[in-house]
Amino acid sequence: MRKSNPSFLNGVPELLVLQLLARREMYGYEIVKAIQTTSQDTFAFGEGAIYPVLHELESKKLVKSRRAEVAGRSRLYYALTASGKKRLEVLTQQWASVAAGVGHVLGGAHA
Amino acid sequence: MRKSSIPIGVRKRLLRRGFGSAYADRTARELQEHWNEIFSEGIRGGLSESEAAIEASARLGSEEDLANELSERMQQTSWLSRNPTFGFAALAIALTILWWVALGSLAASATGMFALDKKIPGVVFDFDLFKSAIDWIRSTSYVALPWLCCFIAERFYSGWRAALWSCVVLSIQDAVQFIELTGSGIHGNVTIGMRFTFGTLPPLLPLLTPLAVFAIYRLWRFRDEYAIKPLTSTEL
Numbered sequence: 001m002r003k004s005n006p007s008f009l010n011g012v013p014e015l016l017v018l019q020l021l022a023r024r025e026m027y028g029y030e031i032v033k034a035i036q037t038t039s040q041d042t043f044a045f046g047e048g049a050i051y052p053v054l055h056e057l058e059s060k061k062l063v064k065s066r067r068a069e070v071a072g073r074s075r076l077y078y079a080l081t082a083s084g085k086k087r088l089e090v091l092t093q094q095w096a097s098v099a100a101g102v103g104h105v106l107g108g109a110h111a
Numbered sequence: 112m113r114k115s116s117i118p119i120g121v122r123k124r125l126l127r128r129g130f131g132s133a134y135a136d137r138t139a140r141e142l143q144e145h146w147n148e149i150f151s152e153g154i155r156g157g158l159s160e161s162e163a164a165i166e167a168s169a170r171l172g173s174e175e176d177l178a179n180e181l182s183e184r185m186q187q188t189s190w191l192s193r194n195p196t197f198g199f200a201a202l203a204i205a206l207t208i209l210w211w212v213a214l215g216s217l218a219a220s221a222t223g224m225f226a227l228d229k230k231i232p233g234v235v236f237d238f239d240l241f242k243s244a245i246d247w248i249r250s251t252s253y254v255a256l257p258w259l260c261c262f263i264a265e266r267f268y269s270g271w272r273a274a275l276w277s278c279v280v281l282s283i284q285d286a287v288q289f290i291e292l293t294g295s296g297i298h299g300n301v302t303i304g305m306r307f308t309f310g311t312l313p314p315l316l317p318l319l320t321p322l323a324v325f326a327i328y329r330l331w332r333f334r335d336e337y338a339i340k341p342l343t344s345t346e347l
Binding site for chain 2: 027032053056074
């Protein structure tokens with residue numbers, strides 16, 4: 001029997017954050033901006049909602065943080081850990097599988 | 112730079128839910144920094160200060176929503192906080208066993224109980240001293256174990272209800288457990304067990320002390336809610 005993936009359906013914010021942090025370390029505001037820009041404003045959410053996601057990921061050791069002062073402003077930068085990279089690979093594969101499945105269904109509906 | 116009331120509100124709500132002050136402070140600081148970024152963006156975009164502040168607050172989200180989301184997410188990060196009823200009852204029992212095994216062994220060793228059969232010259236088992244040590248272990252467990260449960264509940268984002276539950280379990284356990292030590296000199300008996308009778312009232316000190324420790328812990332944290340501290344960076 002194939003396993004269902006309900007946790008993944010709730011895991012889109014994690015996937016987005018991990019994917020962005022895989023490119024370079026970022027701080028909260030920067031991550032929100034990157035999500036809005038790269039998704040072309042597809043996702044609408046209160047910007048503070050990024051912190052529960054980041055804190056959960058940090059607590060699970062998928063990301064790590066360090067405080068740095070840039071241009072006179074102190075910011076908490078987040079970066080991906082080795083476990084975070086592995087988790088990103090898993091989530092990306094799951095997403096590709098779900099997207100392909102949805103694509104087949106939609107394709108079938110249009111046929 | 113203007114300040115938003117949202118980070119302070121979120122901090123208070125997190126503390127009220129039983130989160131640690133280090134985590135609440137760190138979150139408030141990050142939210143304030145995010146608010147500052149949006150505010151600056153608004154000013155750069157030509158908004159007045161009050162318009163930029165309104166825009167920043169609207170984009171950051173409401174205190175209640177942020178506190179709810181933080182609580183829910185952080186409570187998913189450990190097995191204990193996902194299963195507080197079973198987890199904290201088991202924690203209270205496990206800590207009690209560990210406490211007695213560790214300190215009981217130490218007391219037995221220090222009073223010469225383990226050397227009884229070996230007949231080491233100069234080492235004489237003192238049962239009266241052992242009885243005093245057991246009394247000390249019992250008395251300190253009334254305070255130390257509830258405090259430890261409260262600390263663990265806070266550390267694992269489990270909230271004050273989980274801490275209270277473990278203190279209730281400890282309180283019941285303390286009231287029904289008994290350790291009787293009889294004898295003197297080098298001879299004595301140790302009887303350990305659980306006892307509950309409807310005929311007599313349970314002893315009040317072991318019953319109430321864990322709950323009093325919980326109340327003091329909560330009051331201590333309640334003080335944090337109104338303390339204005341410099342917001343510092345902390346690890347999760």
